[in-house]
Amino acid sequence: SPFNLLYGKDCHLPVEVEYKALWAVKMLNFDIKAAQERRVMNLFELEEIRMNAYENSRIYKMRTKAAHDKLIRLKDFKVGDSVLLYNSKLRLFPGKLRSKWAGPFKIHEVLPYGSLTLLNQEGKEFTVNGHRCKPYLGMTPTEEIITPLEDPTPA
Numbered sequence: 001s002p003f004n005l006l007y008g009k010d011c012h013l014p015v016e017v018e019y020k021a022l023w024a025v026k027m028l029n030f031d032i033k034a035a036q037e038r039r040v041m042n043l044f045e046l047e048e049i050r051m052n053a054y055e056n057s058r059i060y061k062m063r064t065k066a067a068h069d070k071l072i073r074l075k076d077f078k079v080g081d082s083v084l085l086y087n088s089k090l091r092l093f094p095g096k097l098r099s100k101w102a103g104p105f106k107i108h109e110v111l112p113y114g115s116l117t118l119l120n121q122e123g124k125e126f127t128v129n130g131h132r133c134k135p136y137l138g139m140t141p142t143e144e145i146i147t148p149l150e151d152p153t154p155a
Contacts, residue, residue, distance in 0.1 A: 081107045
């Protein structure tokens with residue numbers, strides 16, 4: 001328990017203190033050498049408990065980091081790719097059906113540290129952080145079949 005880690009002993013409730021006081025009165029005539037050895041032993045045990053807790057905490061952090069890093073996908077942008085830009089203004093008042101992504105934009109230049117220079121439809125350049133972009137895959141062209149209503153084909 002956290003109390004045990006901090007103080008090196010279990011937490012006692014007020015009800016238990018009454019019985020502990022009687023126990024302490026009985027133990028007043030004790031050997032100082034034995035008490036000293038017990039106290040040193042308790043301190044070593046406390047240090048061992050703390051080291052175990054520290055090690056368990058370190059292992060937990062490593063596992064959590066590994067699980068988090070496993071889900072991260074690196075974005076690799078190239079010049080000429082189409083991207084969508086996250087519209088952070090919609091975070092305050094999001095519409096139910098409004099898209100949070102604007103675009104598509106063309107990548108004009110890939111800058112160091114993940115920055116991108118984008119071109120909009122009018123050819124205006126602006127620089128954004130790469131974390132705000134995602135690849136635009138485009139619409140797949142679908143083949144439309146038009147059936148005239150005057151001459152339906154027999155099924």
